[in-house]
Amino acid sequence: MDEHGKLTVRRLALWGIPLSFGVMGLKMLAWWVTGSVALLSDGLESTVNVVAAFIAFFVIRYAQKPADETHQFGHHKAEYMSAVVEGVLIVVAALLIVREAIGALGNPQVLDAPVLGLAINVAATVINAVWAAILIRAGRKYRSPALTADGHHINSDVITSVGVLVGLVLVVATGYAILDPILAILVSLNILYQGWKVISRSIAGLMDQAVDPDEEAAIKKAIATNAEGSLGVHDLKTRSAGAATFVDFHLVVPAAMAVGDAHAICDRLEDAIRAAHPGxxxxxxxxxxxEKAHGVRVKVKEKSK
Known part of the structure; x- marks a missing residue:
């Protein structure tokens, strides 16, 4: 990631703090004017967004620190820690919602000012939808697990909010107040699922998971096309660490080849791989x-005559 990308990621992380506070305020206001347990559950999930925004901002700044003597490969994995913490917070929020909803099942309340509350929640949902799209797009572009996780969580918040809005319209239309806490429980189950997805993706990164098949195919193609002069490549390994991707492989050359010629092939391969996979x-x-070859082989394309 270049300096422009790093600055963009930091700015987005910073803007996430006031936006998360604003959305949380709107959702809690919607709950206050209606007394809806489902809207309260939506608001409680937004409190997670506030905490996650603070964590993401500080972790992203730390992850962008250059390598040093004690972290010679950089600090990229710190972003995965942020995503794991966010996933845990999502699960905690879901459990709090379940507690509130179960308490309301025995004494469901008729909603106060439902139209005003729903209108306020619609405004908060629209803000969240736009912000989630921005974060997910930027997270993928700049390979930021923290931004991507934040965007996916906010997107799940949007889905939750839409479900809540549809459910509360049914409550108002039918007059069945019991639908409100039932809806809140369904919301909590969706939040638990989203939390698990955030945690599992982050743990995969912490465990040095290889790049996805499409990215690996692009790397193999770059090698095969630009390894002319060598006898082949084997033992290709990849791993992702936040914004960085590490590629490691063995290049087999004729025993009599000069060091300078082998180095020129390596330079050509490095340029080609970085063109296919920036950073x-x-x-x-x-x-x-x-030497006896082992591991994954990449066949070298012969130069057409």
């Missing part, structure tokens, strides 16, 4: 043809 950190082990 990749590449380590190439050059070995003579007498």
């Amino acid at each position: 990749a950190r590449i380590a190439i082990h050059v070995e003579p043809e007498s």
Whole structure:
């Protein structure tokens, strides 16, 4: 990620703090004017957004610190920690909602000022929908797990809000107040599922998961097309760490090849891989043809005559 990308990610993380406070305020206001347990559940989920926005801002700043003597590969994985914490907070919010909803099942309340409350919640939902789209797009573009996780969580908040709005319209239309706490429980189940997805994606990153198949295919194509002069490539390995992707493989060359010629092939391969996968950190082990190959092989395309 270049300096422009880093600055963009930090700015988005900073703007997430006041926006999350604003949305939470609107949702809690909607609950206050209606007394709806479902709207309260929606508002409680937004409190997680506030905490997550603060965590994401500070963690992203830390993750962008350059490598140092004690963290020689950088601080990229710190973003996964932010995403894990956010996932845990989502689960906690869901459990709080369940507690409130179960308490209301035995004594469902008729909603006060439902039209005003729903209008306020619609405004908060629209803000969240736009912001989630911005975060997810930027998170993917700049390979920021923290921004992506925040965007997906806010997007799940939008889905939750839409479900709540539809359910409360039914409550008002039918007069069945019991639908309100039932709806809140259904909302909590969806929030639990979203929390699990955020946690599982983050743990995969912490465990050095390989890049996805499409990215790996692009890397293999770049190698196969630009490894002319070598005898092949094997033992290709990849791993993702926040905004960074690490690529490691063995390059087999003729035993009599000069070091300078082998180095030129490595330079060509590094440029090609970075063109296909910007920001990749590449380590190439050059070995003579007498070495026994092992691991994943990448066939070199022969130059057409």
